[in-house]
Amino acid sequence: MVIVLTEQQQGRFKNASFTAITAGAKVAHELGTQCVALVIGKADDPAALGEYGASKVIHLDAPELESIDSKVYTTFISEVALREKAKLVIVSHTSTGKSLLGRLAVRLKGGFASGVSKIQVEGNKISITRSAFSGKAIENYVLSGDVGVVSLLPNATPALKDGGPCPVEKPDISMSGSSINVREVKRTDGRVPLPEANLVVSAGRGLKDPSNWGIIKSLAEVLGASTACSRPVADSGWRPHHEHVGQTGLAIRPNLYIAIGISGAIQHLAGVNNSKVIVVINKDPEAPFFKAADYGVCADLFEVVPKLTEALRKANGA
Amino acid sequence: MKLLVCICKTPETTAKIAFKDNDTVYDSTGVTFMLNPYDEWYALVRALELKEKSGGTVTVINIGSAEDDVMIRKALAIGADDAIRVNATPRDAYFTASQISAYAKDKNFDLIFTGKETIDYNGSLVGGMIAEILDLPFISYASHLEIDNGVAVVTRDIEGGVEISEVNLPMVCSAAKGLAEQRIPNMRGIMTSKTKPLTIIDPVEVPSLIQEVRYSLPPQKSAVHMLQADQMDELVRLLREEAKVI
Ligand SMILES: Cc1cc2nc3c(=O)[nH]c(=O)nc-3n(C[C@H](O)[C@H](O)[C@H](O)COP(=O)(O)OP(=O)(O)OC[C@H]3O[C@@H](n4cnc5c(N)ncnc54)[C@H](O)[C@@H]3O)c2cc1C
Numbered sequence: 226m227v228i229v230l231t232e233q234q235q236g237r238f239k240n241a242s243f244t245a246i247t248a249g250a251k252v253a254h255e256l257g258t259q260c261v262a263l264v265i266g267k268a269d270d271p272a273a274l275g276e277y278g279a280s281k282v283i284h285l286d287a288p289e290l291e292s293i294d295s296k297v298y299t300t301f302i303s304e305v306a307l308r309e310k311a312k313l314v315i316v317s318h319t320s321t322g323k324s325l326l327g328r329l330a331v332r333l334k335g336g337f338a339s340g341v342s343k344i345q346v347e348g349n350k351i352s353i354t355r356s357a358f359s360g361k362a363i364e365n366y367v368l369s370g371d372v373g374v375v376s377l378l379p380n381a382t383p384a385l386k387d388g389g390p391c392p393v394e395k396p397d398i399s400m401s402g403s404s405i406n407v408r409e410v411k412r413t414d415g416r417v418p419l420p421e422a423n424l425v426v427s428a429g430r431g432l433k434d435p436s437n438w439g440i441i442k443s444l445a446e447v448l449g450a451s452t453a454c455s456r457p458v459a460d461s462g463w464r465p466h467h468e469h470v471g472q473t474g475l476a477i478r479p480n481l482y483i484a485i486g487i488s489g490a491i492q493h494l495a496g497v498n499n500s501k502v503i504v505v506i507n508k509d510p511e512a513p514f515f516k517a518a519d520y521g522v523c524a525d526l527f528e529v530v531p532k533l534t535e536a537l538r539k540a541n542g543a
Numbered sequence: 544m545k546l547l548v549c550i551c552k553t554p555e556t557t558a559k560i561a562f563k564d565n566d567t568v569y570d571s572t573g574v575t576f577m578l579n580p581y582d583e584w585y586a587l588v589r590a591l592e593l594k595e596k597s598g599g600t601v602t603v604i605n606i607g608s609a610e611d612d613v614m615i616r617k618a619l620a621i622g623a624d625d626a627i628r629v630n631a632t633p634r635d636a637y638f639t640a641s642q643i644s645a646y647a648k649d650k651n652f653d654l655i656f657t658g659k660e661t662i663d664y665n666g667s668l669v670g671g672m673i674a675e676i677l678d679l680p681f682i683s684y685a686s687h688l689e690i691d692n693g694v695a696v697v698t699r700d701i702e703g704g705v706e707i708s709e710v711n712l713p714m715v716c717s718a719a720k721g722l723a724e725q726r727i728p729n730m731r732g733i734m735t736s737k738t739k740p741l742t743i744i745d746p747v748e749v750p751s752l753i754q755e756v757r758y759s760l761p762p763q764k765s766a767v768h769m770l771q772a773d774q775m776d777e778l779v780r781l782l783r784e785e786a787k788v789i
């Protein structure tokens with residue numbers, strides 16, 4: 226069995242979970258087994274996970290599960306994994322998944338891998354591909370042990386719907402003993418959280434002054450993109466820290482990353498060079514970012530950005 | 544309070560990445576190493592601040608070879624009281640976590656800090672593994688931490704926000720940006736670091752959970768397609784029709 230842990234926010238499944246189930250169902254198929262979705266906490270319509278390839282959903286809901294204690298969760302996931310004779314457990318490479326992965330690997334004595342972009346089946350062995358050295362190398366290995374435990378990147382593969390709803394089981398397990406008491410969760414805003422965003426508009430020191438952020442915001446709005454920034458921009462307080470990408474900030478891999486007035490220092494690239502398509506807007510033809518770009522515009526950002534916003538607006542209207 | 548901080552080295556951020564032995568091992572020839580920034584800037588400094596506030600000791604632990612001693616001395620210069628080095632080449636996160644746990648298990652540490660991840664292997668695994676082996680609560684990605692009467696109040700970064708929790712000590716905590724401000728060692732720190740105790744211990748035996756790793760370099764990007772400022776309609780078309788991302 227391949228077991229996939231889902232994540233929900235206010236009952237709604239995150240996109241990362243659809244990706245994980247799509248990937249889990251594919252691996253399960255190749256291993257000649259099935260994919261079980263494990264849902265913990267409140268969830269709307271868990272049966273719909275069947276559409277992404279789950280053959281069954283195990284749904285455990287209890288109010289005390291709303292706060293995620295890695296110890297309590299690990300106990301439950303391991304119990305299910307043992308009962309279902311899991312060969313692979315997949316969590317998403319998110320703040321929740323990452324806090325669980327190490328514990329799960331130890332508890333299940335399983336081969337482990339974090340931040341996996343690809344899972345392959347060779348014979349009855351499972352091998353993984355992940356990036357290391359902040360995107361500057363690719364790592365490949367076979368998971369050892371009877372069960373593998375991996376965290377899958379939220380956009381490792383597109384989520385595919387090609388089935389109908391599946392049965393939902395409510396297990397008779399009670400979980401208790403949380404030693405962590407979550408007092409409160411503060412959401413920064415209504416936008417898609419940066420690690421999950423498909424489209425990202427990012428700006429650096431080239432913006433000169435925080436009062437110029439408006440042109441970045443307008444571009445992001447027309448695109449429906451999330452915003453990010455380079456480290457100096459966050460350090461000088463122009464933008465909140467959770468928007469800082471790079472080696473010491475967030476590592477993201479959106480489909481589109483538009484870098485505006487960012488030089489492309491190696492530490493910045495480390496957080497974004499796994500993006501599918503990179504557009505760089507910079508007035509310096511020697512800016513290192515152009516070497517990592519797919520499309521480049523070498524001109525003054527104060528001229529280019531409003532033009533790009535306008536072009537998008539026109540295209541959206543058409 | 545007894546505090547333990549796990550520290551490791553990582554290649555300088557600009558170091559060249561190459562592999563040897565049939566692409567199975569990182570080739571560190573000519574590479575300069577630094578302390579992993581999350582360990583040095585955030586985990587270690589927050590531990591020192593806690594000690595300065597309420598007393599106690601800060602021990603640093605590293606799994607590594609004699610080459611790592613300069614890095615360990617730097618942590619002592621920044622202010623740690625003593626250091627342990629488990630004399631072994633870290634094989635994988637489970638090996639590292641097992642060594643740290645074996646050392647810590649009968650020492651009654653109130654708090655064990657790791658960095659949120661190493662910036663070379665980017666595993667983000669060691670902290671959770673230590674917590675599991677020692678059966679302790681684990682908070683990952685702490686960006687703020689206060690301790691009051693044996694209870695830690697920790698803010699952790701989650702997607703699109705933060706989560707604030709209370710945890711009874713002892714616990715394991717992985718440090719993210721925001722937890723503290725980087726400290727530069729001063730002259731006195733550097734002088735005293737030379738006489739602070741650095742104890743070298745042997746590793747315990749640990750089964751391997753990872754098989755042979757093979758590395759490769761990412762594929763080269765094809766040349767960048769340059770456009771003029773007045774070609775934004777064309778850029779939008781390319782993003783739609785060629786790249787198919789919008
Ligand atoms: C250990 C370590 C970790 C680090 N981690 C990170 C990290 O996680 N993330 C990160 O971002 N940085 C990180 N850095 C810092 C990094 O090295 C760079 O200093 C930083 O990324 C530079 O930010 P920037 O590109 O915004 O600014 P700059 O390097 O100042 O670049 C500004 C760019 O804007 C362009 N520009 C200026 N005006 C205009 C205009 N009118 N129109 C168009 N273009 C214009 C310039 O040509 C220039 O290329 C780290 C550094 C170290 C040592």
Ligand SMILES: Nc1ncnc2c1ncn2[C@@H]1O[C@H](COP(=O)(O)O)[C@@H](O)[C@H]1O
Pocket residue numbers: 548549550551552579581582604605606607633636639656657658659660661664665666667668669670
């Ligand atoms: N060799 C090591 N010695 C001591 N601590 C380590 C070692 N490797 C990793 N760590 C700790 O574990 C954290 C996370 O590492 P990782 O799980 O490899 O990303 C680091 O920030 C360190 O605090």
